[in-house]
């Protein structure tokens with residue numbers, strides 16, 4: 001299944017591909033457009049990517065970047081992004097990947113936490129770094145991928161020019177549990193946390209994706225989610241970089257996605273639910289067909305059934321959308337496809353049974369809800385099938401901790417006698433009688449009222465079936481266990497305030513049909529929910545609760 005030992009340096013996948021398929025394109029980048037709007041591309045073959053990353057690894061090493069250096073990488077998806085990341089892995093330096101979309105305040109906090117040694121970025125990232133003092137107490141070296149801003153910040157180009165083109169580089173062989181990278185979570189429930197990845201975590205992730213989705217070398221991947229793009233070379237796929245702002249998937253121009261798929265006969269696409277929604281809506285309007293696309297993988301948040309329906313209508317009948325469930329700390333945990341979601345589980349989701357995320361790929365246990373740290377694993381922590389509890393996972397792709405966050409580590413890991421551990425996902429859900437897992441929302445988003453617990457996804461789903469509703473969010477006012485349950489509603493665009501009263505009444509009628517929504521006290525209309533930038537789908541319920549409290553006071 002896997003052509004490497006799990007503990008090997010992740011960059012070994014690239015080296016092997018370069019031996020096996022030297023002239024196959026590894027990465028293709030939309031470099032420019034002619035006056036008629038035709039796109040022109042630049043690319044690197046596997047052999048060129050291998051050589052380029054060796055050359056960069058030599059250049060960085062000569063400049064003083066060392067194995068173990070935490071290296072912030074703020075480079076847009078580009079040929080350089082791929083060669084630089086593989087160069088860092090080969091060197092044993094630790095790439096720190098922070099989503100620029102998380103906002104300057106969060107970035108500053110992430111950098112303070114991570115204490116980076118090296119900063120490599122585009123000019124804009126360096127300007128922000130200098131203005132905002134990012135990493136000023138810890139940075140030893142800075143390198144720009146653009147033009148030099150200061151004599152103390154050399155360009156990557158000058159460093160690389162000092163090294164021979166085909167300079168060899170022997171990849172660092174990681175020790176057990178050595179950190180390979182630090183990846184930050186989205187921060188939808190508090191500040192973003194830096195998950196520590198080992199090479200084993202990455203290799204296990206790659207093996208799981210390969211097996212689960214039967215990904216074959218030679219496939220062509222359009223990756224609209226930068227981090228996943230790095231998996232393409234490891235899986236033997238050609239990575240086509242889309243012409244879009246990767247930090248704003250919900251604002252993507254669908255024509256640019258169609259263009260890339262048609263130009264290369266793309267077979268696989270990674271995309272956030274927000275991107276799929278926008279592309280599917282446009283595709284429907286122009287009756288677009290995407291016959292080459294066999295598989296779409298959409299992670300990070302639930303994909304609404306209407307989006308699945310609209311998107312699959314553009315694909316060949318046997319093609320599927322897969323929605324793996326997981327998190328920055330552990331992916332994939334479960335997986336389900338659009339045929340099962342639309343044909344079998346959608347009806348139950350609309351009835352408030354949660355979102356089916358499919359069969360577990362790794363060891364998944366459901367434990368009784370508890371907000372406190374749990375140090376040791378015991379079997380009696382688990383609940384019976386059908387009972388909603390916290391989802392806990394164990395396996396080689398599960399990261400063992402967060403960087404510099406003792407409290408979060410205590411709250412999220414449970415140690416087992418044999419030396420292994422469970423990661424607490426911070427999500428709630430249950431296992432059905434077929435062994436499938438149903439996701440019911442975030443643990444922190446549950447609302448407690450008079451001894452009853454309301455879970456976000458099961459409550460919201462029944463209201464989301466209303467034709468005028470775009471999305472809803474359950475929030476709790478006050479503190480547990482006696483909260484006032486409020487349903488915030490965002491309507492489809494163009495619906496005027498004069499319709500609010502009648503729609504509220506219709507939502508009350510829906511509420512009356514379900515025992516699990518009875519405790520909802522108030523329904524409020526909000527013009528536009530605050531959501532995360534990365535997925536453009538995760539509703540910031542904490543912010544909404546503050547707004548709702550003001551509205552009802």
Ligand SMILES: Nc1ncnc2c1ncn2[C@@H]1O[C@H](COP(=O)(O)OP(=O)(O)OP(=O)(O)O)[C@@H](O)[C@H]1O
Nearest residue numbers: 185186187188189192300301302324325326327328
């Ligand atoms: N297929 C899916 N269906 C429903 N929800 C999903 C799915 N995949 C992921 N999620 C949600 O996304 C979460 C993981 O997201 P991510 O790692 O980006 O960080 P976050 O949890 O949003 O941020 P933070 O942990 O900082 O609050 C999961 O815990 C789950 O709540």
